[in-house]
Amino acid sequence: MKAYESAAIRNIAVVGHSHAGKTSIVSAMLFTAGASPRLLRVDEGNTITDYDEEAVARRMTISTGVAIAEWTKGADKVKINILDTPGFNMFVHDAKAAMIPAESVVVVVDGVSGVEVITEKTWGFAEEFELPRIIIASRMDRDRADSARTLESLVTAFGRQVVAVQLPIGSEKGLKGVVDLLRMKAYTYELGGDGKGKEVPIPADLAEAAKKGHEAIVELVAEGNDELMQEFFDKGTIPDDHLVSGLRSAIVEHKIFPVLYTSGLGNLGIDQVLNFIAEFAPAPVERPAVKDTPLAAGEPSEHHVTDAESLTMQVFKTISDPFAGHISFFKVFSGSVKNEATVQNYTRNTAEKLSHLAVMQGKTAIPVPELHAGDIGAVPKLKATLTGDTLGDKAHPVAYPVVEHPEPAITFAIEPKTRADEDKLANGLHKLMEEDQMVRFFRDPQTNEFLIAGTGQQHIEVLVSKLKKRYHTEVVLKAPKVPYRETIRGKADVQGRHKKQSGGHGQYGDCKIKMEPLPRGGKFEFVNDIFGGAIPRNYIPAVEKGIVEAAERGYLAGYPVVDFRVILYDGSYHDVDSNELSFKTAGRIAFRKAMEQAKPTLLEPIMHVEITVPEEFAGAIMGDLNSRRGRIQGMDNKGHNTIVKSEVPMSEMLTYGAELTSMTQGRGSFHMEMAHYDVVPSSIQEKIVSAYKAEKGELVEVED
Ligand SMILES: Nc1nc2c(ncn2[C@@H]2O[C@H](COP(=O)(O)OP(=O)(O)OP(=O)(O)O)[C@@H](O)[C@H]2O)c(=O)[nH]1
Numbered sequence: 001m002k003a004y005e006s007a008a009i010r011n012i013a014v015v016g017h018s019h020a021g022k023t024s025i026v027s028a029m030l031f032t033a034g035a036s037p038r039l040l041r042v043d044e045g046n047t048i049t050d051y052d053e054e055a056v057a058r059r060m061t062i063s064t065g066v067a068i069a070e071w072t073k074g075a076d077k078v079k080i081n082i083l084d085t086p087g088f089n090m091f092v093h094d095a096k097a098a099m100i101p102a103e104s105v106v107v108v109v110d111g112v113s114g115v116e117v118i119t120e121k122t123w124g125f126a127e128e129f130e131l132p133r134i135i136i137a138s139r140m141d142r143d144r145a146d147s148a149r150t151l152e153s154l155v156t157a158f159g160r161q162v163v164a165v166q167l168p169i170g171s172e173k174g175l176k177g178v179v180d181l182l183r184m185k186a187y188t189y190e191l192g193g194d195g196k197g198k199e200v201p202i203p204a205d206l207a208e209a210a211k212k213g214h215e216a217i218v219e220l221v222a223e224g225n226d227e228l229m230q231e232f233f234d235k236g237t238i239p240d241d242h243l244v245s246g247l248r249s250a251i252v253e254h255k256i257f258p259v260l261y262t263s264g265l266g267n268l269g270i271d272q273v274l275n276f277i278a279e280f281a282p283a284p285v286e287r288p289a290v291k292d293t294p295l296a297a298g299e300p301s302e303h304h305v306t307d308a309e310s311l312t313m314q315v316f317k318t319i320s321d322p323f324a325g326h327i328s329f330f331k332v333f334s335g336s337v338k339n340e341a342t343v344q345n346y347t348r349n350t351a352e353k354l355s356h357l358a359v360m361q362g363k364t365a366i367p368v369p370e371l372h373a374g375d376i377g378a379v380p381k382l383k384a385t386l387t388g389d390t391l392g393d394k395a396h397p398v399a400y401p402v403v404e405h406p407e408p409a410i411t412f413a414i415e416p417k418t419r420a421d422e423d424k425l426a427n428g429l430h431k432l433m434e435e436d437q438m439v440r441f442f443r444d445p446q447t448n449e450f451l452i453a454g455t456g457q458q459h460i461e462v463l464v465s466k467l468k469k470r471y472h473t474e475v476v477l478k479a480p481k482v483p484y485r486e487t488i489r490g491k492a493d494v495q496g497r498h499k500k501q502s503g504g505h506g507q508y509g510d511c512k513i514k515m516e517p518l519p520r521g522g523k524f525e526f527v528n529d530i531f532g533g534a535i536p537r538n539y540i541p542a543v544e545k546g547i548v549e550a551a552e553r554g555y556l557a558g559y560p561v562v563d564f565r566v567i568l569y570d571g572s573y574h575d576v577d578s579n580e581l582s583f584k585t586a587g588r589i590a591f592r593k594a595m596e597q598a599k600p601t602l603l604e605p606i607m608h609v610e611i612t613v614p615e616e617f618a619g620a621i622m623g624d625l626n627s628r629r630g631r632i633q634g635m636d637n638k639g640h641n642t643i644v645k646s647e648v649p650m651s652e653m654l655t656y657g658a659e660l661t662s663m664t665q666g667r668g669s670f671h672m673e674m675a676h677y678d679v680v681p682s683s684i685q686e687k688i689v690s691a692y693k694a695e696k697g698e699l700v701e702v703e704d
């Protein structure tokens, strides 16, 4: 494939609620642009962007797929790099990661449901990254699809800068085509055809609505632009070329959000979508300079998307599986990169050789000799590079900001089925973590069980399935676990002394510490306040280590102790008998004594929960949330649905999916993410602590 210059590149992230029709639109774009020989379908499991085995099995996008449509509009040939992102809530963090390489976002909404929970969530991502947005209302051929209602829901959610630039011709099964309100032209299509429209006169019954629609665009464009406003007052309208350029600037500056209509499955209106992206979506050169994260104290530097600057690139996605190997997807932010180049990974401080430089069409790598500033590419077999890393010219180190993801929402204990599985487990999970930043894998320090944490039940199921299919490792999922923590609510001032001086070499360590609470999220702070050598300097880290290790094992119920400060202010030592181990032990003793005094308490994770149910279930759902110690934060009505927002302890939500289904006859949906930690009410705390003690008692007996 030829190397496109920055001005001829469009990088778009396609986002929206699950099932809105994103992958189908992308598939239709690829076919219409000649990238596939026929229209590939999600339901046939053969689309270019949903190639992953798990995506095919579940008929939904699980991780962002990258593809390319080369499209000619008038005299311009552009390369559209498309990022087809997941809309299902448990995978939607990948849509956020796709904002890094994109200069604009295509927000897809379903023409029946309009704006949904994840539409708003992904809109928020685009807002955070200050990206222009083009909206596509899709699945317009379905029963009950309604363009006016969909537009209304968009305007309600995102404001009056949302404006239709098309009108659909016909509706539901009778959907025929679209009217381009900007240039006042109409196109009809054959459902399931080649995606290329036939120009026809604007149907008489749409003439009035089309005129109004055109005027709405004129007014909105004029409103935001003084020169055009003047022209509008003087002439009563704006000449077409000024209207187009005015609209384009407003879109690029994310002041206007245009709405188009399609059927992805029917491949209707898709050439107009490609034309619109080619004409109105900004090229990478047009984006504001990219800010980096300062390597030392100071202001961030700015990088311009041009070949003239030195090379900087960032990895935004990694695939790691036994078939494809390790593939890093990156965006070139500045400079250009050639095949076989050696570049520096600044994040890991190591050199990487870019052999087999490529662009990706789904899972297929297409070799390229070079990539210019602003382009998206991929390279296999980097040694140390992971998602989020910044690479480039060795002489000019840079770090670009990485995407922040929420903490995992669910943790399960897993057990390898056999001894052989146990040996393979860590390796398989390690590979999965390379490509999925939402997986956490660790051992429970208390029970020694393997724990796996992720965004939700389905996410964990995908991981278990990948372990089995890719790495032939079978595991059994056990009951979900709540990652409690411990903290203190009071202060303490104690002495920890360890002394063993019976014959031979003795042990002696002695420390005095104060302990006090830190605000939530404050983790741990260690302050060395020793003056005059009461404890020799080389033993102080040992005291800290003893405390840290003891804190990891917990005090009340075996959960890590967090959000506290320790001040080491005094102690004593023995010339012969003191050593590191003695001071570590002294630190541990001091920690346990301090915990006793400092009002220890348990903390539990609290989740943000957003539940969407038909309105007749709203009362029951809220009653149920009450019984789960939930705090209702707000309620919203959308059509016939009620959206309930609340904060609920994780421990009350472990099996909510199945319970919501039975409470709403399968008509409710919810998503949740970790919000913060909060103190566990004392009655519940007592139960957790006594259960721990009982279990520990048993364990000790067995060990004895
Ligand atoms: N009738 C009709 N069905 C469509 C259309 N577009 C998609 N569908 C169907 O809707 C379902 C979901 O489509 P997808 O394209 O996978 O939706 P998505 O937005 O990619 O969904 P996620 O990947 O889960 O976020 C599939 O069964 C499609 O066949 C359309 O234009 N018309």
Ligand SMILES: [Mg+2]
Residues within 6 Å of the ligand: 022, 023, 024, 050, 060, 061, 084, 085, 086, 087
């Ligand atoms: Mg999809």
